[in-house]
Amino acid sequence: ENPIPNSTVTKTYVLTQPPNPNPSFDDAKENVAANGDRIVGFTCPRKAPVSTTVARKLSLGSQMEARRAKTGQEMDPLFERQSNGNSRIMVFVRLRPMMKKEKEAGSRSCVRIVNRRDVYLTEFASEHDYLRLKRVRGRHFTFDASFPESATQQEVYSTTTSELVEAVLQGRNGSVFCYGATGAGKTYTMLGTVENPGVMVLAIKDLFTKVRQRSCDGNHVVHLSYLEGIVAAGLSQYRAYSTDEVMALLLQGNKNRTTEPTRMNETSSRSHAILQVVVEYRTRDAAMNIVNRVGKLSLIDLAGSERALATDQRTLRSIEGANINRSLLALSSCINALVEGKKHIPYRNSKLTQLLKDSLGGACNTVMIANISPSNLSFGETQNTLHWADRAKEIRNKAYETT
Numbered sequence: 001e002n003p004i005p006n007s008t009v010t011k012t013y014v015l016t017q018p019p020n021p022n023p024s025f026d027d028a029k030e031n032v033a034a035n036g037d038r039i040v041g042f043t044c045p046r047k048a049p050v051s052t053t054v055a056r057k058l059s060l061g062s063q064m065e066a067r068r069a070k071t072g073q074e075m076d077p078l079f080e081r082q083s084n085g086n087s088r089i090m091v092f093v094r095l096r097p098m099m100k101k102e103k104e105a106g107s108r109s110c111v112r113i114v115n116r117r118d119v120y121l122t123e124f125a126s127e128h129d130y131l132r133l134k135r136v137r138g139r140h141f142t143f144d145a146s147f148p149e150s151a152t153q154q155e156v157y158s159t160t161t162s163e164l165v166e167a168v169l170q171g172r173n174g175s176v177f178c179y180g181a182t183g184a185g186k187t188y189t190m191l192g193t194v195e196n197p198g199v200m201v202l203a204i205k206d207l208f209t210k211v212r213q214r215s216c217d218g219n220h221v222v223h224l225s226y227l228e229g230i231v232a233a234g235l236s237q238y239r240a241y242s243t244d245e246v247m248a249l250l251l252q253g254n255k256n257r258t259t260e261p262t263r264m265n266e267t268s269s270r271s272h273a274i275l276q277v278v279v280e281y282r283t284r285d286a287a288m289n290i291v292n293r294v295g296k297l298s299l300i301d302l303a304g305s306e307r308a309l310a311t312d313q314r315t316l317r318s319i320e321g322a323n324i325n326r327s328l329l330a331l332s333s334c335i336n337a338l339v340e341g342k343k344h345i346p347y348r349n350s351k352l353t354q355l356l357k358d359s360l361g362g363a364c365n366t367v368m369i370a371n372i373s374p375s376n377l378s379f380g381e382t383q384n385t386l387h388w389a390d391r392a393k394e395i396r397n398k399a400y401e402t403t
């Protein structure tokens with residue numbers, strides 16, 4: 001079923017394995033999706049039950065929990081996510097390096113990350129105050145992890161997303177959002193560059209490596225689609241035969257953003273880019289009945305948050321009236337409703353939230369990465385982003401049904 005009614009998807013990339021001499025890929029087959037889009041899948045025989053990995057991780061998790069109870073030491077947040085029945089959204093912050101342009105504009109850094117968790121935000125009123133180190137406004141935030149300027153793409157991927165890739169292979173849903181103002185580093189984090197590929201690319205590579213390593217007790221079918229600008233029209237479809245090619249396709253999909261700086265702001269601040277990977281896994285249960293499990297991983301480079309961040313009700317209404325970034329507002333309303341524990345969550349208000357219904361508040365591993373700039377010129381945006389991220393920590397997803 002097409003997740004977006006009256007599809008407004010601009011691009012769908014379909015990833016398959018390369019025509020592989022390995023006989024295990026002989027039964028690769030093509031499926032036709034219910035909505036008429038052609039989805040190309042492949043099947044891969046598995047060698048060892050997936051559950052050994054999970055079992056190992058879970059026992060490692062409870063060992064750590066026991067150790068923590070003994071020593072009072074803080075638990076690794078990623079294990080917390082697994083062992084905590086009412087799993088809450090994991091919230092991370094990534095601080096990007098100061099850009100040349102910002103330095104030239106006389107920026108000073110107003111963000112400091114300490115202990116890989118704590119973010120200190122300080123505003124200096126003027127150069128005079130700055131020189132006297134007089135703090136004017138500031139706040140301290142704590143997140144599951146905070147990445148300083150020096151954090152590598154691999155580090156960000158491993159800490160935030162690699163567990164979700166594993167979970168998707170077990171038939172669970174997962175989603176990763178990058179949130180922040182235009183220019184804060186969302187696309188860099190999600191897509192990256194050819195030299196420094198981001199979370200989307202590293203996740204796909206990892207997924208395929210893991211699928212190949214797995215073996216005989218079931219089959220995996222991988223569907224991959226890249227939706228860009230879910231408010232635009234048109235549909236095109238691509239097939240990729242390798243992860244490098246996925247990278248090329250993703251870059252192509254983002255070409256307007258990455259190669260044309262003037263258009264970049266125009267496009268990326270108004271559209272969301274979503275990479276969705278659906279992994280179907282067929283296996284047999286204890287009674288030898290065939291069981292189908294489906295896991296969906298959504299990687300989302302959200303539109304620039306600056307327009308949706310208005311706190312003033314009047315502005316909010318005028319933004320809604322102008323229909324700018326309605327979906328981001330809808331996302332914020334869903335998050336507010338989830339935080340406040342409301343029964344009715346307004347998923348229907350936008351296509352973005354409809355698409356993410358099962359990724360927010362549902363049985364899903366959810367990760368938010370809040371991207372921020374160090375520059376004091378972006379103080380307001382950074383403060384809003386951190387405030388929003390701080391609030392997102394309160395969202396709890398439903399507990400998993402254990403199978």
Ligand code: ADP
Pocket residue numbers: 095096097099149180181182183184185186187188189268304371
């Ligand atoms: P956004 O998608 O949030 O609008 P971008 O990802 O396009 O922002 O980042 C703005 C600029 O900063 C780009 O030139 C990008 O390459 C650079 N940049 C962002 N994050 C980093 C980082 N962690 N390391 C190096 N350069 C970065």
Ligand code: MG
Pocket residue numbers: 183186187188257268301
């Ligand atoms: Mg961007």
